[in-house]
Amino acid sequence: PPQRPAINPYATLPRTNVGPQGRRVNIYNNYTKNYSIQFKKPLATNYGSNKYATMPAYNTQYNNYYNQGVGGKGAFGATSAPKRGRGIFNKAVGPGVRVPLCSSCNIQIRGPFITALGRIWCPEHFICVNANCRRPLQDIGFVEEKGDLYCEYCFEKYLAPTCSKCGSKIKGDCLNAIGKQFHPECFTCGHCGKLFGNTPFFLEDGNAYCEADWNELFTTKCFACGFPVEAGDRWVEALNHNYHSQCFNCTYCKQNLEGQSFYNKGGRPFCKNHAR
Structure with a gap:
């Protein structure tokens, strides 16, 4: 017999990740030796539309591409070793x-x-x-x-300030980031331990992560394609999973089921014609 349709035929109405269309990233300027906060707009990548989304909570006073400041004026900076x-x-x-x-x-x-x-x-x-x-x-x-x-x-x-990572005194160059002070060699990804160098880092619950680990640990993934559901993306919540709107398709014929009734078969969506 055909499978029963989902209880709510409108369960697949799309949703939108609201808020500033971007993510909070912290960019290190190798010339001025300072970190600055920026909001990056989505970029086209081989992952699809934009791999910079479902960002953690951030202060909405910053607009896209707003630079909080350099030269120690912002929350991120580097202090040279004393003479x-x-x-x-x-x-x-x-x-x-x-x-x-x-x-x-x-x-x-x-x-x-x-x-x-x-x-x-x-x-x-x-x-x-x-x-x-x-x-x-x-x-x-x-x-x-x-x-x-x-x-x-x-x-x-x-x-001499105390390093927030190792607890020892900082006698040389001091890196100021996320409201703390570090030896430059101690400011690393909270998961894999990789040095950030001049690459962006991402904040989650007050800790810094490299891009790969932040995406892996904290982004919402589309159940169909496996890539993140990003800020500004239309998305669907159905069958206890999240999908990009364009990825919520009939498992057999790939007809898009956004906003339509669908049938649950083995935990996957099917259109009426292929639910038997």
């Missing part, structure tokens, strides 16, 4: 030579002096700026932070 070095010890200047001024006390230096980063110090003033430290920097070297000089110990203890 490190050692001061150069210089003998007292001779007669007729301009007497240097100490950049700390602003007094002329009649004896030996130290130069570093284009500035001059009395030897006794070339010290860690931390009032609780004051270590001489001539022999141990310095770390510059916002124009001030610190010893390595004070910089690491009081100023």
